[in-house]
Amino acid sequence: MTFLNAIFRNLFSRPATRRYPFVKREPFPGTRGQLAIDPDRCIYCGICAKRCPANAITVSKTPSKSWTLDNYRCVICGYCVEVCPKKCLTMKQDYFSPK
Amino acid sequence: MARKSVIPFGPQHPVLPEPLHLRLVLEDERVVEALPSIGYIHRGLEKLAEQKDYIQDAFLVERTCGICSFIHALTYCQGIEALLKLEVPPRARYLRTVWSEMHRVHSHLLWLGLLADAFGFENLFMQAWRAREEVVDLMEVTAGARIMLGMCCVGGVRRDLTDEQLAAVLKSMDKLNRQFDDLIPVILKDYSVQQRLRGVGRISRETAYERGAVGPVARASGVARDFRETGYAAYGELGFVPVVETEGDCYARMEVRLAELYQCLHLVRAAVRKMPSGPISVTPKGNPDGEYVSRTEQPRGEVVYYLKGNGGKNLDRLRIRTPTFANIAPLLAMLPGCELADVPVIVLSIDPCISCTER
Ligand code: SF4
Ligand code: SF4
Numbered sequence: 001m002t003f004l005n006a007i008f009r010n011l012f013s014r015p016a017t018r019r020y021p022f023v024k025r026e027p028f029p030g031t032r033g034q035l036a037i038d039p040d041r042c043i044y045c046g047i048c049a050k051r052c053p054a055n056a057i058t059v060s061k062t063p064s065k066s067w068t069l070d071n072y073r074c075v076i077c078g079y080c081v082e083v084c085p086k087k088c089l090t091m092k093q094d095y096f097s098p099k
Numbered sequence: 100m101a102r103k104s105v106i107p108f109g110p111q112h113p114v115l116p117e118p119l120h121l122r123l124v125l126e127d128e129r130v131v132e133a134l135p136s137i138g139y140i141h142r143g144l145e146k147l148a149e150q151k152d153y154i155q156d157a158f159l160v161e162r163t164c165g166i167c168s169f170i171h172a173l174t175y176c177q178g179i180e181a182l183l184k185l186e187v188p189p190r191a192r193y194l195r196t197v198w199s200e201m202h203r204v205h206s207h208l209l210w211l212g213l214l215a216d217a218f219g220f221e222n223l224f225m226q227a228w229r230a231r232e233e234v235v236d237l238m239e240v241t242a243g244a245r246i247m248l249g250m251c252c253v254g255g256v257r258r259d260l261t262d263e264q265l266a267a268v269l270k271s272m273d274k275l276n277r278q279f280d281d282l283i284p285v286i287l288k289d290y291s292v293q294q295r296l297r298g299v300g301r302i303s304r305e306t307a308y309e310r311g312a313v314g315p316v317a318r319a320s321g322v323a324r325d326f327r328e329t330g331y332a333a334y335g336e337l338g339f340v341p342v343v344e345t346e347g348d349c350y351a352r353m354e355v356r357l358a359e360l361y362q363c364l365h366l367v368r369a370a371v372r373k374m375p376s377g378p379i380s381v382t383p384k385g386n387p388d389g390e391y392v393s394r395t396e397q398p399r400g401e402v403v404y405y406l407k408g409n410g411g412k413n414l415d416r417l418r419i420r421t422p423t424f425a426n427i428a429p430l431l432a433m434l435p436g437c438e439l440a441d442v443p444v445i446v447l448s449i450d451p452c453i454s455c456t457e458r
Contacts, residue, residue: 006226006281016229028236030258032243053155077158077249082257091243 027093032076034096035069041088042067048080048089071096101126106439110139114217114443117453121446125439133434135427137457144458145417152412153179153387157252160404163419164455165246166209167397169202171419171455172251177331178393178406179253183383189333189375191255196333196370197268198242198250199395200363204275205234205246206398207356207363210450211286214353217443218295223286230278237271240264255380265371272364279364283357296350300433300445303347312429313422314400315355316449320347326396337369349448356450386410397422399450421455 018025027033044065049057056073057080060066074096081089104125110118118139124132144163148156157179161172173195180187208231215223235245241264242248250256260268286292302312307320317324318341325341327334342358344351387408394403400422407416426449433445 003285006285009281016232028240028243030241030243031239032249051155053151053158075158075162075247075249076244077247078243078257079155079158079249 027095029093031093032078032091033093034071034076034091035074035080036090036092037067037069038088038090039067041086043086045085048084051083052080053077103131108442108446112443114213114447115451116213117451119446119451119453121434121442123434123439123442128439130434130437130439130442133431135431137427137453139457140454141457142454145419148417149414153408153414154253154383156414156417158249160417160419161247161249161251163458164397164421164452166206166452167202167399167455168246169198169248169251170395170397171402172249173199173332174393174395174402174404175406175417176251176253177395178391178404179383179387179408181391181393182387182389182406182408183253183385185254185381185383187255188378188381190259190377191379192333193370193374194256194260194379195251196337197260197367198238198248198256199332200367200370201234201238201241203398204360204363204367205231205238206450207360208234210356210398210447211353214444214447217447218291220291223282223292226282230275230282233271233275233278237268240267252380253383255378257380259379265374268371269368272368276361276364279360283360286357287354292353293350295441295444296353296448297348299349299441300437300448301346301348302429302432304345306432307347307429310428310432311425312400313425314397314450315352315359316400316426316429318342319344319351319355321345324401326394326401331395333370333373334366336373337366339366349444352448386412387414399423399452400425419455419458421452421458423449423452423456426451427456 044059044061046059049059054073054075056070058068078091106123108121108123109115110120120136122134123130148159151159157172157176160175161168163171208227212224212227239245241260242250250258302320304321307317307322323341323343327339342355344354388410390407392405394401402422403420405418409415430449
């Protein structure tokens with residue numbers, strides 16, 4: 001009897017899947033999608049690079065100030081966001097997609 | 100007497116999600132002996148852990164397993180906290196329990212799908228994975244990631260849940276409960292499921308005990324051993340009792356896991372209702388020094404972490420004994436005497452997770 005219920009529910013309910021990539025699900029508010037930096041506030045102290053468990057960030061002061069992220073190394077843990085003294089790192093909700 | 104032949108099972112096999120290799124000695128269609136060999140996906144994780152500091156290691160050990168990741172981090176953090184003599188705030192302990200149990204739900208549903216797939220029950224496979232989507236989404240809502248939550252840190256957890264989120268958790272648990280009510284009685288009574296699982300791969304209580312079975316494999320054979328009984332995190336305050344079956348066959352192992360699904364929902368609800376308020380973490384001070392063995396119960400059984408600190412930021416040694424490693428010996432006792440066609444089902448009935456076994 002329970003099985004009949006399940007059958008009917010499955011027949012008349014919407015599909016559980018989406019027609020990706022035409023229909024995309026909106027990310028949830030707290031999702032950690034990808035890392036973003038506000039370069040104007042960054043002081044290039046290198047703390048994020050030192051703390052990152054995946055060695056995904058490289059910061060250099062000389063010859064020119066630069067902050068680079070290797071998106072393929074980053075495991076999106078969000079640890080750098082917590083330790084940045086200037087709070088210039090943020091987590092964006094959408095995932096990083098290769099160009 | 101029939102001629103003996105040896106055939107390889109794995110490392111690449113349609114039912115195996117991960118590379119486990121078994122050399123099966125057959126007499127006609129009957130298995131007389133099975134010899135395992137592992138080592139196809141060793142990643143050197145324990146060595147890498149020595150090069151990262153103890154805070155970063157929490158993220159690293161989480162990646163030991165792609166299914167029960169949170170509980171790996173939990174085990175590790177509990178070990179480091181014991182070495183640092185840190186007292187974790189109660190709210191953090193409860194949140195850890197909530198996420199641990201969510202992981203167990205998703206792990207058991209994933210396993211159910213894979214098992215169904217192994218004996219050719221596509222429909223059940225889809226139903227189980229659809230239900231799993233609910234809990235995986237819930238983890239994304241609460242922790243920000245679907246599997247690698249990254250929420251457990253030394254000293255507590257990294258994100259607090261608001262009252263609305265806790266209410267959403269309760270709502271999801273009700274939804275899952277309804278889905279289980281639809282699904283589980285049907286699975287248990289289904290003719291083809293019974294035909295494929297009953298009496299297959301049976302091990303006795305003694306064998307399970309002697310071979311050091313852990314988790315649902317041990318509990319399905321009547322060994323009532325579950326590390327959650329020791330009351331780590333918040334389990335001691337939630338009235339936890341292990342699920343035990345006595346048959347010891349594949350069906351009993353399935354029964355244990357299906358009953359645990361309900362139990363997980365119960366534990367999550369109880370933890371959310373009793374959730375104390377207060378801080379969610381304390382800042383660790385100093386460096387770990389000394390040795391500690393940290394143990395917790397994962398969906399597949401008991402995991403053991405050996406941690407050795409030297410007073411510096413890095414650990415001297417980190418050793419992980421995962422439940423699948425312990426369950427390979429009982430698996431070898433299950434296989435002799437079974438038909439070749441039952442081998443995939445028996446292998447899946449221990450819920451093998453090879454990449455964590457090899458680390
Ligand atoms: S920690 Fe913050 S301020 Fe320092 S280099 Fe990184 S992003 Fe810039
Ligand atoms: S999110 Fe984690 S892995 Fe990615 S850059 Fe930051 S610390 Fe490194």
